[in-house]
Amino acid sequence: METENNNRKRRIYVRLTEKEFTTLESRWKNTTCRSVSEYVRHCLFSKPITTITRDTSTDEAIVQMSYLNRELNAIGSNFNQLVRRVNATSQAAEIKGLLLLFENQRKTLFSKIEEVKEQLQKLAEKWLQ
Structure with missing residues (x-):
């Protein structure tokens, strides 16, 4: 893992409705991100997100x-x-x-x-x- 992962000490709490969380989770599952946190960080900091599509x-x-x-x-x-x-x-x-x-x-x-x-x-x- 990256060294900056060890320095993450600050947390942000966000409340979501069930529908919002389901949407977030379904989008996360279609990516190569290992966790929802990683996916959210990629979204927040405009990092590229690799999505997986199935034919x-x-x-x-x-x-x-x-x-x-x-x-x-x-x-x-x-x-x-x-x-x-x-x-x-x-x-x-x-x-x-x-x-x-x-x-x-x-x-x-x-x-x-x-x-x-x-x-x-x-x-x-x-x-x-």
Whole structure:
């Protein structure tokens, strides 16, 4: 911390209504200031205040990507189980049935991969704007 923080011995008391305090607190939370006191000092002495803004469209894209990631992990797990069963079996009829399951899982996997590509494309387009 700065050395002048240690020399702060004077206090100022300000009374605020609930609405005023809520406004002050919400503005403070959107900055990089560590405390309300620091935020108020920056305001009083016209120091620069760095604010944090969030892009809700990016948040939505991240949530969607997280969902698709979980689905891809589940499909990958099913896919691995099928491959293990095919490798472990020696009967032709059972292999034929497993290959049909394998084909269904492959189609599902590729459709989800296409969804991920589309979401990434949308995210890239938003990023480039």
